[in-house]
Amino acid sequence: MLPCGVCDFLKIGELFECRAKSRVPQGAKSVIVYLFPYWLGEEFYKNSNISKYAVPADYHIIAREYLKKITEELKMEYPENQFEYFCDNSPVNEVKAAVLCGLGVKGKNGLLINEKYGSFCFIGEIVTDVKFNYSVPKTEECLNCGLCVKMCPGGALSGNCVDKTKCLSDITQRKGELCEEHISMIKNSGCVWGCDICQDVCPMNKNISVTPVKEFSESAVARFCEGDSIEGRAFSWRTRKVIERNLQYLKSQDNLI
Numbered sequence: 001m002l003p004c005g006v007c008d009f010l011k012i013g014e015l016f017e018c019r020a021k022s023r024v025p026q027g028a029k030s031v032i033v034y035l036f037p038y039w040l041g042e043e044f045y046k047n048s049n050i051s052k053y054a055v056p057a058d059y060h061i062i063a064r065e066y067l068k069k070i071t072e073e074l075k076m077e078y079p080e081n082q083f084e085y086f087c088d089n090s091p092v093n094e095v096k097a098a099v100l101c102g103l104g105v106k107g108k109n110g111l112l113i114n115e116k117y118g119s120f121c122f123i124g125e126i127v128t129d130v131k132f133n134y135s136v137p138k139t140e141e142c143l144n145c146g147l148c149v150k151m152c153p154g155g156a157l158s159g160n161c162v163d164k165t166k167c168l169s170d171i172t173q174r175k176g177e178l179c180e181e182h183i184s185m186i187k188n189s190g191c192v193w194g195c196d197i198c199q200d201v202c203p204m205n206k207n208i209s210v211t212p213v214k215e216f217s218e219s220a221v222a223r224f225c226e227g228d229s230i231e232g233r234a235f236s237w238r239t240r241k242v243i244e245r246n247l248q249y250l251k252s253q254d255n256l257i
């Protein structure tokens with residue numbers, strides 16, 4: 001069973017500007033948030049050169065399949081009401097929504113940390129005009145150890161927010177040639193897509209459970225090599241050019257590729 005909770009839509013606050021915003025139901029009252037854990041176990045990532053979130057098949061596709069099915073069932077039960085599902089490309093601040101739904105705490109790295117699955121969870125949600133019973137948010141906070149802030153390679157974390165311009169995950173996704181500083185950040189990380197450093201150092205990610213989502217474990221590929229297919233992978237939206245450019249940066253220093 002996927003971890004799930006409900007929060008008051010009005011508590012989400014300002015919605016992100018995006019195309020999906022127009023799909024939010026009029027008079028929305030509840031956000032039903034689901035977590036899609038993706039941790040596969042330490043062993044799995046030993047030789048990996050991509051971020052853990054990009055190891056399984058594209059989560060957008062898998063999470064949306066689950067959300068679509070749940071939405072259809074809800075529509076059958078509440079034929080007079082509206083239900084719309086979102087994942088990532090969403091007007092909803094998903095970390096905030098998951099916190100409000102009692103699904104975990106927000107770490108200093110800006111991510112939702114669930115008690116059982118750590119921060120290695122994707123977030124998806126259904127917005128509806130039905131008023132369901134709201135879940136109770138956690139009263140605890142993250143451990144406040146500050147390791148994520150300290151170890152972030154770009155100094156992107158301040159403890160309150162993420163400076164996207166300095167976040168290595170964002171840097172790996174940019175198009176065109178990168179500056180020397182950013183190239184060396186990629187080389188040092190040994191990772192050609194995304195970044196997990198702020199999650200890997202988090203003590204709340206120790207002894208977490210592996211994913212119950214079989215679509216993630218069955219599709220997992222821990223490495224990206226030159227010429228590999230990008231179809232159905234989390235990095236495909238950025239085209240092969242970007243990830244292969246990063247691969248060349250690593251190759252040029254004979255790093256792990």
Ligand code: B12
Pocket residue numbers: 016051052053087088089090091092093094095096097099100106109110111112113119120121122123124160161162164167169170193194195196198
């Ligand atoms: C844009 C984006 C990025 C950008 C910018 C990130 C950022 N935080 O700004 C980049 C490309 C850098 C990125 C990177 C990553 N991302 Co991203 N990203 C998003 C996206 C699409 C929007 C986030 C956003 O713009 N936030 C805006 C800022 C201002 O919000 P904020 O800093 O979190 O919060 C402010 C307020 O909302 C408020 N607030 C926040 N929470 C709460 C809670 C309560 C109760 C209250 C009252 C207030 C409050 O206070 C904050 C300060 O003003 C979300 C999906 C979504 N729709 O939410 C995924 C999402 C956050 N990303 C996700 C992932 C997996 C990642 C990576 C781990 C991928 C990787 N391994 O490389 C990294 C992690 C880097 C990091 N430490 O953030 C997951 C996170 C899952 C989780 N467990 O939390 C999400 C939710 C996508 C998903 N559907 O699963 N991401």
